[in-house]
Amino acid sequence: MSEPIIEVKNAKKIYKMGKERIRAVDGVSFTVDKGEFCCLLGTSGSGKSTLLNLMAGIEKLTSGQILIKGESIGGMSENKLSKFRQENLGFVFQSYNLIGSMTALENVELPLVFKRVRGGKRKKMARRILKQVGLGGRMRHKPKEMSGGQQQRVGIARAFVSKPDIVFADEPTGNLDSHTTIEVMELIKSMAEKNNQTIVMVTHDRKLSEYADKIIHILDGKIESVEIVDHTGAGNASPPEEKSPLEVQSDDLSTAVEQTPQDNTEESKGIEESTEVREEETHETN
Amino acid sequence: MRIFDLIRMGLRNLTRRKARTLLTVIGVIIGTVSIVVMISVGIGMNESFEASVMENGSMTIINVSSENWEENEDGQWTSTTQKLDGEALEKIRAIEHVKGVTPIINNWSMGLFSGKYQGWGNFMIMDMDCYEDFGYPALEDGTYPNKETSKDTVYFGAQAQQNEFYYWDGRRSKTKTIDFDRDKVEIKFQEYQINPRKKEYTIKLKNIGKIAQSPSGYSEADWSIFMDIDMYKEHYTKYANTLKIDDRKKALASLEKYERIMINVDNMNYVSDVQDEIEKMGYKSTSDMQYIEPMKETAEMLELVLGAIGAVAMLVSAINIANTMIMSIYERTKEIGIMKVLGCKVGDVRKLFLFEAGIIGLIGGIVGIGLSYVASWALNTYGGQIFESLMSGSLGVAEGSQFSVIPFWLPFFAAFFGMSVGVLSGFFPALRATKISAIEAMKSE
Numbered sequence: 154m155s156e157p158i159i160e161v162k163n164a165k166k167i168y169k170m171g172k173e174r175i176r177a178v179d180g181v182s183f184t185v186d187k188g189e190f191c192c193l194l195g196t197s198g199s200g201k202s203t204l205l206n207l208m209a210g211i212e213k214l215t216s217g218q219i220l221i222k223g224e225s226i227g228g229m230s231e232n233k234l235s236k237f238r239q240e241n242l243g244f245v246f247q248s249y250n251l252i253g254s255m256t257a258l259e260n261v262e263l264p265l266v267f268k269r270v271r272g273g274k275r276k277k278m279a280r281r282i283l284k285q286v287g288l289g290g291r292m293r294h295k296p297k298e299m300s301g302g303q304q305q306r307v308g309i310a311r312a313f314v315s316k317p318d319i320v321f322a323d324e325p326t327g328n329l330d331s332h333t334t335i336e337v338m339e340l341i342k343s344m345a346e347k348n349n350q351t352i353v354m355v356t357h358d359r360k361l362s363e364y365a366d367k368i369i370h371i372l373d374g375k376i377e378s379v380e381i382v383d384h385t386g387a388g389n390a391s392p393p394e395e396k397s398p399l400e401v402q403s404d405d406l407s408t409a410v411e412q413t414p415q416d417n418t419e420e421s422k423g424i425e426e427s428t429e430v431r432e433e434e435t436h437e438t439n
Numbered sequence: 440m441r442i443f444d445l446i447r448m449g450l451r452n453l454t455r456r457k458a459r460t461l462l463t464v465i466g467v468i469i470g471t472v473s474i475v476v477m478i479s480v481g482i483g484m485n486e487s488f489e490a491s492v493m494e495n496g497s498m499t500i501i502n503v504s505s506e507n508w509e510e511n512e513d514g515q516w517t518s519t520t521q522k523l524d525g526e527a528l529e530k531i532r533a534i535e536h537v538k539g540v541t542p543i544i545n546n547w548s549m550g551l552f553s554g555k556y557q558g559w560g561n562f563m564i565m566d567m568d569c570y571e572d573f574g575y576p577a578l579e580d581g582t583y584p585n586k587e588t589s590k591d592t593v594y595f596g597a598q599a600q601q602n603e604f605y606y607w608d609g610r611r612s613k614t615k616t617i618d619f620d621r622d623k624v625e626i627k628f629q630e631y632q633i634n635p636r637k638k639e640y641t642i643k644l645k646n647i648g649k650i651a652q653s654p655s656g657y658s659e660a661d662w663s664i665f666m667d668i669d670m671y672k673e674h675y676t677k678y679a680n681t682l683k684i685d686d687r688k689k690a691l692a693s694l695e696k697y698e699r700i701m702i703n704v705d706n707m708n709y710v711s712d713v714q715d716e717i718e719k720m721g722y723k724s725t726s727d728m729q730y731i732e733p734m735k736e737t738a739e740m741l742e743l744v745l746g747a748i749g750a751v752a753m754l755v756s757a758i759n760i761a762n763t764m765i766m767s768i769y770e771r772t773k774e775i776g777i778m779k780v781l782g783c784k785v786g787d788v789r790k791l792f793l794f795e796a797g798i799i800g801l802i803g804g805i806v807g808i809g810l811s812y813v814a815s816w817a818l819n820t821y822g823g824q825i826f827e828s829l830m831s832g833s834l835g836v837a838e839g840s841q842f843s844v845i846p847f848w849l850p851f852f853a854a855f856f857g858m859s860v861g862v863l864s865g866f867f868p869a870l871r872a873t874k875i876s877a878i879e880a881m882k883s884e
Contacts, residue, residue, distance in 0.1 A: 206878055209780070211780060211877050211878050212878055231784075231785050232784055232785065232786070235779070235782050235783060235784040235785070236782070236784075238780070238781070238782035239782035242782075244780055244781070246881065248881075250773070250777045250780075250881055252774050252777060254451070254452075254455050263778070263781055264781045264782055266440060266441075266444045266448075267440055267778070267781060267782045267783045267784070267787070268782065269440065269441050271441075272443075272444075311781075
């Protein structure tokens with residue numbers, strides 16, 4: 154697979170804060186191939202999220218060019234961009250960004266509503282994908298009635314429901330505990346693989362980047378290095394793929410933890426102890 | 440977005456904040472009710488005003504009399520005379536909006552005779568071609584007289600037909616009601632002394648037209664006897680020829696002058712304009728309109744004031760809608776951002792908010808109309824005393840008239856108006872919603 158679906162050419166984003174000029178993204182160039190899982194890795198403030206927003210057309214480039222499927226995203230009108238998003242892009246957010254007044258099913262339906270898909274067909278598609286992410290029984294629940302992990306799975310279902318070519322994920326597990334993180338990552342990866350979809354994920358977590366095929370290290374708005382991960386090799390960073398996400402349930406705690414990669418076990422166990430507390434927190438804050 | 444989805448989403452958003460939506464709708468209801476009721480009261484007042492005016496005669500008639508009585512500063516009545524002749528008639532006829540003009544001669548010295556019995560009548564000598572224009576009632580057979588039919592016909596009003604004829608036999612008087620179908624009737628001029636050398640001139644009436652009773656039953660037409668001016672001139676000239684030479688001159692000269700010129704204007708609104716024109720020609724004129732104009736102005740002013748009160752209420756509710764929409768946008772900033780990122784078009788965001796605002800206006804408008812009918816009914820049923828005190832000083836309230844009249848167009852106007860107010864007051868908030876940056880919106884909580 155060497156067909157590039159995203160081409161970033163010398164992309165720059167400069168913010169003016171008073172008299173200061175902040176170079177959030179400073180002359181970045183890279184490509185992402187079709188079906189690739191690309192990870193933008195960097196510390197907070199490195200400009201990785203800005204880069205993602207630029208690629209998704211949420212923010213406007215200061216200079217440079219970003220081509221998605223050969224089309225320049227910067228040159229599109231507002232309406233063209235909306236249409237382009239409907240057809241080609243899916244989004245997963247750190248804070249889920251579900252609409253609180255809508256049920257899980259309605260949230261998943263939303264991109265299809267904008268795409269003018271008819272009611273019956275829309276519901277069918279949304280139900281199917283909710284079952285795929287393991288929320289078959291929670292379709293009528295509102296986001297507040299679900300745990301963080303469940304909410305993010307709704308978010309994933311929403312991102313994938315219209316079968317976009319590219320899914321952007323901005324710290325998709327940032328608000329989740331380690332065990333749920335693994336579930337969610339598994340889910341994203343398996344969903345993408347099923348339809349040969351391209352994933353662009355932003356994270357600061359080195360561990361998570363190991364799910365990716367390509368890791369782009371970002372520092373101070375510039376690319377530090379590009380790392381190609383070889384999943385077929387000895388597998389020192391390879392995530393497990395034995396279990397399908399369908400079987401991974403949020404209450405299926407122990408098995409999920411057991412499946413974390415070897416070198417992270419120690420760290421994971423540390424987090425595991427605090428899992429219960431964190432889950433409660435998630436409930437409260439959402 | 441499909442229109443159906445847009446409607447569903449909009450309605451869902453409105454029901455999400457039930458109390459707020461309800462309060463805003465109530466605001467619109469109050470606005471609608473006040474504007475509809477105020478307009479209906481204004482219309483009702485105008486209608487009952489016009490109805491009571493109509494009872495008193497036609498509003499479009501102007502009279503130019505040869506003799507005018509005026510009250511001077513000392514409270515004394517003095518009269519002035521003006522010469523009305525054929526020239527004046529033609530000048531007046533040329534004024535714009537004048538539909539009909541007729542000279543009028545009221546000859547009081549014409550006597551009616553039937554055998555020994557004598558009666559009196561108010562002779563209206565006019566141009567019979569104009570008869571219909573002046574709103575006089577039709578004949579009993581439903582037709583109207585004109586110059587052609589009036590060559591040898593005299594028309595009796597409903598009251599004039601009932602007039603009793605008298606006969607003094609030296610000791611006591613006898614009365615008789617004339618049957619116009621059977622009794623012979625003659626007209627004699629009694630203005631000048633009879634010339635003993637000539638035979639007294641009489642008009643033997645061959646044809647008598649009977650005029651149907653007017654709606655009020657006691658209008659000018661009811662107690663008048665109409666004769667065409669050409670017929671009158673013909674007979675009067677013949678009469679003059681039987682007189683002594685001095686009287687003959689005077690009589691013939693009097694034919695050149697009219698007592699009065701009556702003018703019919705094509706529209707109530709032009710009556711004062713036409714009067715102004717007549718004044719410019721140097722003639723004094725009078726009309727019912729002239730007395731009614733100030734009262735009408737008062738009524739119109741009151742209507743305007745009432746409408747303004749309603750409009751203020753509506754303005755307040757428009758501000759209320761705008762406020763609700765702005766609040767709603769603040770609350771939903773994040774949601775709008777999400778929608779945009781998920782591919783919702785800017786136009787759809789705008790439509791969504793305009794729809795929500797429009798629906799608030801429309802629901803308020805419709806419920807408001809319903810309540811307006813209730814309020815209007817209550818006013819008509821129980822509001823009598825209030826309005827009688829309001830209307831006193833202008834004109835009495837005509838019997839059976841309504842205080843609040845909702846014409847058929849008013850509910851449609853109000854519903855449309857309510858919705859327009861909603862959409863208009865939702866316009867700027869909606870514009871604001873479309874300008875929300877997706878990235879900023881998603882960061883906000």
